[in-house]
Amino acid sequence: MEHLFGVMLVWLLAAVWIFLLVSWAITGDVSAVEAAFGSVVALLLAIASAQRAFPYVVPFSLATLGGGAVALPVLRAYLNRAAHAQMDAELIERACLAYEFDPKNYGALINLAEVCYKNGLLEQAVRHLEHAIQQAPVMAANEKRRLRMWQDELQHHPKLGYTPCMHCGARSSVGAVRCERCRHLLLPLLVHGRWVxxxxxxxxxxxxxxxxxxxxxxxxxxxxxxxxxxxxxxxxxxxxxxxxxxxxxxx
Missing domain, CATH: 1.20.58 (Methane Monooxygenase Hydroxylase; Chain G, domain 1)
Structure with a gap:
């Protein structure tokens, strides 16, 4: 009876595994080859459990499929966050280039500040927002309120006092957009470099x-x-x- 219950549980987990893989293959989160490979592994483990193909096959299958059923949603969430970080890196790269072309570009500075804040780069966000307000002090009433909030938050936030380069390891000023040593853009690497x-x-x-x-x-x-x-x-x-x-x- 215990073996039958274990086999039923293995088949249930295999069905969940296959459903997730097929749905993610349809949406493009995994390739068709990866979905087929995972589905075959799940089916083989389920069949092996039913036939008692080797010792401890049921607990082995439960551990494998159960761990996979938990890990797959976590993996998908990770990939989604990494994709969002990639989009943020591309946005901040365009803002950096626009700022380099025109250091008084108000919109580029606001974009830099917002993406930095979203990704936890609070020192850089405050510096770029301050610079933006200096360009249009009359039009920046909302930004001034936001700046005060960010400055208050920064008081309780650990400060580095510099912007590290993820390419060469050099330290540049907080408001810099390019590394002073290797000349790579700093912020896109910081935003995207944290993700595998x-x-x-x-x-x-x-x-x-x-x-x-x-x-x-x-x-x-x-x-x-x-x-x-x-x-x-x-x-x-x-x-x-x-x-x-x-x-x-x-x-």
Whole structure:
């Protein structure tokens, strides 16, 4: 009875896993290959649980699929935040270029301040908003109120006193838009540099799938083979999995 309940739970988690992957493949959050790969893994684990293909198959499948069902929404939320950070980086890059072209560009300064504040760069936000108000002191009544709020918030915020360059590590003034050493734009790198690139996240998913498959095969060899044959099969499986993981990470 316990085994039957465990198998039913595995199939339920597999169905959730496949539904999420298919829906995300439709919306473009994952590729069709990744969705197919994850779905096949889920189906194989569900079938293996029903057939008791290897020892501890049910708890192994529950841990694998349950962890995946929790991790996938977290991964999607991460990718969404990374995509928003990319859009903010592109917006702030355009604002930086407009500001460089015309240092008195009121709209560019406001955009710089708003995107900096949104991404936690409070010192830079205050500095650029102050500069914007200096360009149009009569028209900036709302910005003056916002500046006072940000300045009050900055009093309780840790201050660096400089803007770090994510490219070369140099320190530039808080109001700078380009690194004083390497001349790269500072703010786009700060906004987007905190997020792991999407490709690395996809590599992590692939590594996870390879590790799951290798673990399942190792448990199967342990059950079906004996002695030296089992040891050789397990070592060969782990070696192939390690090689695949290295290939995925380096490509």
């Amino acid at each position: 690139p999407r490709q690395l996240v996809h590599k992590a998913v692939a590594v996870w799938g390879i590790a799951v498959g290798a673990s399942a095969l190792s448990l199967l060899w342990r059950e079906q083979l004996t002695g030296l044959n089992a040891l050789v099969a397990i070592l060969a499986t782990l070696s192939v999995a390690l090689g695949l993981i290295v290939w995925v990470v380096r490509r």
